[in-house]
């Protein structure tokens with residue numbers, strides 16, 4: 035079934051509609067974008083080893099253990115996270131989330147807040163609401179709105195927050211640091227106020243093309259295959275279709291909706307908004323290939339720095355080939371914690387319908403609405 039979020043668009047790259055290639059890229063002689071002056075890079079690397087491990091030219095935070103989170107959290111990564119936030123704002127047509135907006139919220143939680151940019155934007159949008167961002171790593175800015183604050187915490191531990199205390203909970207792109215999603219979501223369920231939403235928003239790691247322009251020999255595909263293998267080995271498989279909905283359902287959320295965004299790579303789409311998104315994604319890919327994979331490939335798969343670096347560079351180079359019209363999928367799913375009365379009714383109904391089934395009233399079964407944008 036389709037849901038009708040405005041980010042669904044009309045064949046402009048969000049969801050299942052094919053993205054039309056801008057003819058300008060197909061009609062000249064160069065096979066790469068280099069000569070078009072489109073080469074780009076972002077940020078600058080600051081080198082610091084205070085309380086961190088410094089590896090392969092990047093800084094990894096180690097307070098919760100070296101392998102707790104295997105993406106760097108340095109200045110370069112913060113720049114990339116801010117850019118990725120802009121990409122997702124574009125994809126969601128200016129919205130900060132896909133779930134219905136909270137009504138007069140008093141407390142909002144952003145789990146794995148990273149550079150804190152989503153929490154800061156939400157605090158500005160809801161000045162009467164306290165927005166709390168939690169993260170493993172203290173990389174958030176000091177100058178933030180007075181109603182925004184950050185705490186260092188591991189979302190996989192028992193949450194310190196009281197039951198029924200948040201009006202909205204947001205989790206975006208922290209899959210690389212979570213091995214026990216069911217535990218995290220059961221804590222989120224406990225701490226969400228009845229009737230409020232939890233949103234999960236994760237990028238997959240596979241590349242797709244609608245026109246068959248990437249094939250088995252693609253460097254991007256072998257990159258994702260290697261990265262997927264490494265993450266699976268440590269129990270953190272990349273997000274894929276239907277995973278988030280199943281997790282929300284198991285935790286007890288109801289009215290589950292989901293949609294998939296196409297994160298295009300490069301300026302190839304004809305549509306102006308998607309072209310802009312593609313250029314921004316291109317910019318972040320300058321550091322994203324390495325950020326996501328250097329520790330995974332070297333520490334988990336045992337590759338040498340040179341081999342891992344080559345896999346990243348070849349994949350990055352391939353994104354600059356004009357004939358490759360690729361995108362990643364970004365999965366958004368949200369669900370509502372049933373209100374008190376509703377929970378009792380659901381439990382009663384479940385008992386009536388299946389007297390032997392035990393206490394399964396919060397399963398949310400039958401309430402998933404799969405949307406494709």
Ligand SMILES: C[S@@+](CC[C@H](N)C(=O)[O-])C[C@H]1O[C@@H](n2cnc3c(N)ncnc32)[C@H](O)[C@@H]1O
Nearest residue numbers: 115146147148169170188189190206207208211
């Ligand atoms: C890729 S960043 C995304 C940041 C932010 N959510 C965004 O979308 O801009 C992932 C962040 O999640 C944090 N993280 C990963 N695992 C975590 C965990 N178990 N508990 C708390 N934070 C975690 C990392 O430290 C990192 O800052």
